[in-house]
Amino acid sequence: MDGTWLDHSRWPSAGRVLAAVSIMPALALAGWLLAGLPLLLLGWFRPLPMLLFGGALAVALCVYGARLEREDDAADATVWHVAATCGIAAASAVFNGIFHSEQLVIRRDPATYAQYAVWLADHGSLPIPYGTAAFGGPDPALVPSSVGVYDYGGAIVPQFMPGAPIVQAIGHWLGGVSGLLLVPPVLGGLAVLTVAGVVARLVGARWAPLAALAFAVALPVLYTSRTTFSEIPSLILIFGGIALALDTRARPRAAALAGLVFGLAVLVRIDGLRDVLPVLAYAGLLIALRRRQGRGERYARMGLPLLGGLAVGVGLGFLAAYSLARPYLSYLSDSVLPLLAICAVVLAATVAGAVLGPRIIPAGWKAMRGxxxxxxxxxxxxxxxxxxxxxxxxxxxxxxxxxxxxxxxxxxxxxxxxxxxxxxxxxxxxxxxxxxxxxxxxxxxxxxxxxxxxxxxxxxxxxxxxxxxxxxxxxxxxxxxxxxxxxxxxxxxxxxxxxxxxxxxxxxxxxxxxxxxxxxxxxxxxxxxxxxxxxxxxxxxxxxxxxxxxxxxxxxxxxxFSPIERGESAQVAKLCEALPRDASVLIVERVTGERFTQVVRGMCRLPVAQVRPSGEAGAAAGANADINLAAPADVTRLAGRIRSAGRSPVVLAAQQAQLAPYGPATQVVKLRTRQDERSLVDPPNGTWSLTIDVWMAVPPTS
Known part of the structure; x- marks a missing residue:
């Protein structure tokens, strides 16, 4: 042994280590998304193809990104700064992992994302089929859609952009539902590291631990790091893009990677289009500066690669939106259409600035200075x-x-x-x-x-x-x-x-x-x-x-220190265990249908539909009738059709009395837990109780 392995001069500096590790979360997400979207569109979103292509791309981008870092990146960093920053990020992930939520029953967006990820992990393709054959064929009383999924073009389309579920599906592959629920805390820890990396670059490495801690303890960060939202992955891509844009000034062609990371934020959240709009204008400004100042200017040469990478990333987002999220975008049209109009104006201004800038900028700058x-x-x-x-x-x-x-x-x-x-x-x-x-x-x-x-x-x-x-x-x-x-x-x-x-x-x-x-x-x-x-x-x-x-x-x-919606995983498992394997599930009460239709379809893997509530029948029955209930005649007819198809009809509702027309009822969900406070004019400082009951009946053979 020659002892060269002990030569500390061969080791990367602390600043280079901090710079490298803080861009890797964004690069890893970018690689995974670059492979995940095409495989999903092809119907091949499965563990092995994603490991081969998504894993390989993620590793390749991380290795390439690490080589971009220079010794003067975050040059004032010490080992203590790196250790403190990484320690805070790790502590954030562990803390939020301990207090993670279990939002699986669809009441608000986190459970919608979770069910989206469950479906992708188990089936690897979209859209979600109706499965009307299991109900004896189509029927006007059947409603296959529910909160979080749309009935669109003869199939069921999940709400939201697919980027976050593509990432969250990793956890389901590794550890089932428990693994899925632990992905957000891991992403939250990586977000802490990413933000600290930008602070190290722009403020100084000695300030990175303070910023990391201030970010990690903020309630919105705690909240979105404990359940399946899209905001944390979007943050990693946006701030990772900022870090990469700062790092590639000395290697302008590599700015394409920064643009790509920025653009992929659109694949995660449609609002990401607004967030990265300044990158478009910035790239146009750099192109204008390059045309005037030549190839030696270190910023200006980044313009074209940055714009090209941004176009690819945003283009993939638009492809996903058109192919997989059109009903969602239609619902958001009041927000999306003005945003697209603003983007068109900025794009036109960017093109005009890139073309006219070499003549306008010098004259304007000279006039302003004088x-x-x-x-x-x-x-x-x-x-x-x-x-x-x-x-x-x-x-x-x-x-x-x-x-x-x-x-x-x-x-x-x-x-x-x-x-x-x-x-x-x-x-x-x-x-x-x-x-x-x-x-x-x-x-x-x-x-x-x-x-x-x-x-x-x-x-x-x-x-x-x-x-x-x-x-x-x-x-x-x-x-x-x-x-x-x-x-x-x-x-x-x-x-x-x-x-x-x-x-x-x-x-x-x-x-x-x-x-x-x-x-x-x-x-x-x-x-x-x-x-x-x-x-x-x-x-x-x-x-x-x-x-x-x-x-x-x-x-x-x-x-x-207050986890919310704990117990949902166990209760959903109990529900699935209670349902016969040959069941076709009819949900006859509106609230239960909105909450559990996709849960039964995705997690219990059974055909399910709501039975359309009959307001007219409820009014005819009297003032005390529940107009959120299906008409018993519709349910009985559908149960007969299900038996004719060779399956067993099962009826679900929120209360035992609601199932009285269909035989003896058994309670299959009894959840007593806590939920988010709903505060309108004050900061939240506690949680509210949450009660969810589901009863099951098997209609007798007529």
């Missing part, structure tokens, strides 16, 4: 940042946001808001959306100091860029600023909390923490320049760190 604009533009840029924040803060005093429900989904949402208002002790108003309070949502979760520091940082950085300095911040600040303002102006979500807090996760919470930590560093640097001694500097850092961390901890502590 005229009055050079004096007032920096102050205007900084002042605009402050005015936007003040405007959002004053919004509740000048505006109350309403929406008159027209579509069926909006009507149901309005009824939900009224019930939530009554539970909160508020006057009922089905049109209220509470969007005017959106900045205060942010303040609940990260605190006033973070919002103030972030505003200060954004103002200082905007001023610097107006002076022609700090170009490295242009893309991150554009993404954070654009997404924060547009999301807070129109969150486009049911406004109860903590559910609505998910809107803040992909960009707003991590972006404001990034800016706040930079603002804290800026204040510390000013104190040093002013001649204050080490004791004052340390006191400033300690006080600043406490102000960044404590407000988030105070809000989160109310629910951080």
């Amino acid at each position: 005229g009055r604009a050079a004096r007032w533009l920096p102050g205007l840029a900084a002042g605009l940042v402050v005015l936007v924040t003040l405007g959002l803060a004053a919004r509740p005093w000048v505006q109350t946001v309403h929406r008159v429900a027209k579509a069926e989904g909006d009507v149901l949402n309005a009824k939900f808001i009224v019930m939530t208002q009554l539970a909160n002790g508020l006057p009922p108003d089905p049109s209220r959306l509470y969007y005017e309070n959106s900045l205060y949502w942010v303040i609940w979760y990260v605190g006033v100091p973070v919002v103030v520091l972030a505003t200060l940082a954004a103002a200082v950085l905007a001023r610097r860029m107006a002076l022609g300095r700090g170009f490295v911040w242009l893309l991150p600040l554009a993404i954070i600023g654009w997404t924060t303002v547009t999301t807070l102006w129109r969150p486009a979500i049911t406004p109860d909390h903590p559910f609505a807090s998910r809107r803040l996760v992909p960009v707003i919470v991590p972006g404001l923490i990034l800016l706040a930590v930079w603002g804290l560093r800026w204040m510390w640097a000013r104190a040093r320049q002013a001649g204050y001694g080490p004791r004052v500097q340390r006191s400033l850092l300690a006080a600043g760190g406490a102000l960044v961390l404590l407000p988030a901890v105070v809000t989160s502590i109310g629910t951080a």
